[in-house]
Amino acid sequence: MAAALINVQKTVRKGEIIEIKTLMAHPMETGFRTGLGGQLIPRDIIHRFVCTFEGVEIFAADLFPAISANPFIAFTFMPQQSGTLTFRWFDDKGGAQVETARIEMV
Amino acid sequence: MRLDAMMFTRRDALTGILLACALRPAAATPAMMEAAIADFTKNRPVTEGRVKLDLPPLVENGNAVPLTVSVDSPMTAQDFISRIALFNEKNPQPNIALFYLTPHAGRAQVSTRIRLGDSQFITAIAETNTGALFSAKAELIVTLPACAEN
Amino acid sequence: MKRLAVLIACLSGPVCAQDSKSVSFDKRSTFDLMKPETQAMQRDDASNPAMLWVQEGRALWQAKAGSTDKACQDCHGDVASMKGVATRYPAYSAAQQKVVTLGQQIQFCRAQEQKAEPWTAEARPVLALSALVGLQSRGLPLAKTGPAEARAVAEGRALFTERRGQMNLSCAQCHDDHAGQSLGGAIIPQGHPTGYPIYRLEWQDLGSLERRLRNCLNGVRSEPWPSGSSENVAVQTYLRERAAGLPIETPAIRP
Numbered sequence: 001m002a003a004a005l006i007n008v009q010k011t012v013r014k015g016e017i018i019e020i021k022t023l024m025a026h027p028m029e030t031g032f033r034t035g036l037g038g039q040l041i042p043r044d045i046i047h048r049f050v051c052t053f054e055g056v057e058i059f060a061a062d063l064f065p066a067i068s069a070n071p072f073i074a075f076t077f078m079p080q081q082s083g084t085l086t087f088r089w090f091d092d093k094g095g096a097q098v099e100t101a102r103i104e105m106v
Numbered sequence: 107m108r109l110d111a112m113m114f115t116r117r118d119a120l121t122g123i124l125l126a127c128a129l130r131p132a133a134a135t136p137a138m139m140e141a142a143i144a145d146f147t148k149n150r151p152v153t154e155g156r157v158k159l160d161l162p163p164l165v166e167n168g169n170a171v172p173l174t175v176s177v178d179s180p181m182t183a184q185d186f187i188s189r190i191a192l193f194n195e196k197n198p199q200p201n202i203a204l205f206y207l208t209p210h211a212g213r214a215q216v217s218t219r220i221r222l223g224d225s226q227f228i229t230a231i232a233e234t235n236t237g238a239l240f241s242a243k244a245e246l247i248v249t250l251p252a253c254a255e256n
Numbered sequence: 257m258k259r260l261a262v263l264i265a266c267l268s269g270p271v272c273a274q275d276s277k278s279v280s281f282d283k284r285s286t287f288d289l290m291k292p293e294t295q296a297m298q299r300d301d302a303s304n305p306a307m308l309w310v311q312e313g314r315a316l317w318q319a320k321a322g323s324t325d326k327a328c329q330d331c332h333g334d335v336a337s338m339k340g341v342a343t344r345y346p347a348y349s350a351a352q353q354k355v356v357t358l359g360q361q362i363q364f365c366r367a368q369e370q371k372a373e374p375w376t377a378e379a380r381p382v383l384a385l386s387a388l389v390g391l392q393s394r395g396l397p398l399a400k401t402g403p404a405e406a407r408a409v410a411e412g413r414a415l416f417t418e419r420r421g422q423m424n425l426s427c428a429q430c431h432d433d434h435a436g437q438s439l440g441g442a443i444i445p446q447g448h449p450t451g452y453p454i455y456r457l458e459w460q461d462l463g464s465l466e467r468r469l470r471n472c473l474n475g476v477r478s479e480p481w482p483s484g485s486s487e488n489v490a491v492q493t494y495l496r497e498r499a500a501g502l503p504i505e506t507p508a509i510r511p
Binding site for chain 2: 062064072
């Protein structure tokens, strides 16, 4: 898989709710489109996305072909301590991409 | 010929071209959406409310429609939203996404972008940690996307 | 169907639209015509999918390649040195003795400066680096062309005003004479090249100005100009001149 973009503020205050925005480069091929020769183009989508904080799952998603290409997913998080966020995307070809981001409690 | 009349006919012609270009797959049906919803709710009662579905009412291109779903919930360990499911009536498949939330979220709110081949209703159903279900529905209109390639 | 036939007959005739003169108008980006949510997607880098290509471009900028084993960075320094460059492309290149697009200049550096396997015109790395280089000029006004580009501008203007295709329409008839009017659900924009490469929702992809022009030519049922051809570069050079003063939006979102 290719590029991913994670947008999350680096420092947070106790009790603050932050929004985490993610973008992943992926065609999200629906499996419903036909190619120039009339044959069906096989489905290839990111079907699952998981975000953990210090190993604990805080958010996950099952995705279907109705999610746009280069999927954008944004969700909220209220950290209680400093730590590392880990993001994982899984696609139909068995590929997985991992990204991390650090948050410091101030 | 007057300009507005000309633009009217020209618009029609372009629509013709656009229609010729647009190749849309067979659509799901509202019945398929009902079945997908039943699969999620397992026939538990669904209460309308508490869920807010933000979608632009009129979309200029159905390939990337921004959507935000939020649910009124304290998001504490005792009382939180655990899942939010999104469904559509007319895409080839009725499911859009299923989100899994935890009390760590602080707020029950998720944003994404979705594909819609046609104007239709979108349904969001949220489930609390105790299994209660709440829902919202939104209608949106997709204008014909301009003809792209080939 | 009957309407369509009437229409084509009508558009091909001289009565329907007067041929375009040089029209002056307040220059406006297509951005102004977009729906608020599409504008928001462009304004927020964290939700603009084109930024995925910019990110790839950053990695390419630093990657050593070819028999010289040099990265773009080794000759050009930090990519911030590219500030302002995109405001004056297409531009005359002394090294290539012709007017070239930004993408062609990048292809040239790849093949001639790095001595690496050439990239084709719309290859992903060319788009990614064009987006990265273009971004360095975001907010800066497109510069007027100079004497070295004058011939390309003149050729481009001629092509822009020439009727073409089965619908027998010129670019100018839509983009000068009828800009702001609606056509098949879309409003005809003035057609300025301020955002390229763009992420077009219709493509679900990042694409070049050439690709956008192919779409317009396709719309009037006209054969597209070959990729990298002098016609193609000339029209792009005229578009630059015509849009001079408008701020660069790269990488923009378009419906």
